[in-house]
Amino acid sequence: MRQPPAGREVAFLGLGGNMSDRIYYLNRAVRFLDADPEVEIDDISSVYQTEPVGPSEDPFYNVAVRVLTRLSPLRLLRACQQVEDRLGRVRTVRWGPRTIDVDVLLYGDRVITTSTLTVPHPELTGRAFAMVPLLEVATGWQLPDGRSLASVIADLAPIEGVQAIGRQVSLEDLPDGPPEGSQA
Numbered sequence: 366m367r368q369p370p371a372g373r374e375v376a377f378l379g380l381g382g383n384m385s386d387r388i389y390y391l392n393r394a395v396r397f398l399d400a401d402p403e404v405e406i407d408d409i410s411s412v413y414q415t416e417p418v419g420p421s422e423d424p425f426y427n428v429a430v431r432v433l434t435r436l437s438p439l440r441l442l443r444a445c446q447q448v449e450d451r452l453g454r455v456r457t458v459r460w461g462p463r464t465i466d467v468d469v470l471l472y473g474d475r476v477i478t479t480s481t482l483t484v485p486h487p488e489l490t491g492r493a494f495a496m497v498p499l500l501e502v503a504t505g506w507q508l509p510d511g512r513s514l515a516s517v518i519a520d521l522a523p524i525e526g527v528q529a530i531g532r533q534v535s536l537e538d539l540p541d542g543p544p545e546g547s548q549a
Contacts, residue, residue, distance in 0.1 A: 373433040375407075376441060377471040377503055379486070379495045380428050382464050383417060387426035390452055390465045391534045395430060397448045398467070399536055403435040404444060410501040412533050415494035416526035422462050428534050429470065429498035438472045442482050445469060470499055476509045485509065490517045493524045 369375050378398070382390045391412065399406040408431040415425045434441055445467035452465045470486045477484040485508055489495055500514045507513050518524070 369433045373405075373435055374473045376432050376434055376438075376469060376473065377499055377506075378430050378432060378445065379466075379468045379470045379489075379499065380430065381415070381425045381466050381494070383423045383425040384462050384464045388412070388533045391426060391428055393452055394448050394465050394467055395428075395534055395536060397451060398430070398432065398444065401436075401444055404441070405433045406536060407431040407433050408502040409532075409534050409536075410498035411529045412531055413494065413498050414528045414530050418492070418494075425494065426530070427494050427498055429495070429502050431502040438469065438475065438477050438484060439479070439482055441472065442469050468495075470495060471503070471506070471508070474507075474509050491521070493518070493521045493527045496521060497524065497527045 380394050398404050410429045413427045415427050448467050470489055472484045496518050
């Protein structure tokens with residue numbers, strides 16, 4: 366993993382959705398994030414199909430992205446929320462269906478606890494659907510407490526309900542238009 370340029374931090378985001386054309390929404394979210402002049406997408410994991418947490422619903426597609434950013438952690442969170450809003454995210458049911466969810470998983474080696482943001486993400490180490498794609502873009506990375514991501518994943522074994530389905534999300538390949546009935 367390359368060192369960030371001066372004035373930038375490495376952060377890792379988790380993206381997922383389970384409504385409509387999931388690949389379309391993941392691609393749009395990555396494009397919208399990268400369009401921010403203060404955020405550069407540095408790497409994108411494979412797409413993983415995962416079982417939902419919470420209410421019974423359709424499977425999620427998840428990716429992790431490594432970004433280089435000049436944004437503070439809170440401003441990065443706001444940028445993520447703006448992407449969610451732009452792509453029609455509606456928050457009605459906790460862990461319910463969504464077009465897109467964008468979470469700040471890690472921000473450098475910082476530990477952050479505020480009323481609006483906790484980093485590392487408070488449920489990260491217990492969620493294989495977040496850890497598996499994260500390891501792909503954060504090889505060799507450690508959590509602020511010194512544990513390697515690989516050791517955290519080993520503690521989650523056996524990993525079930527997380528299946529790689531390909532590399533359909535990139536900055537180069539974007540579907541032509543929004544899926545039928547979408548707001549994006």
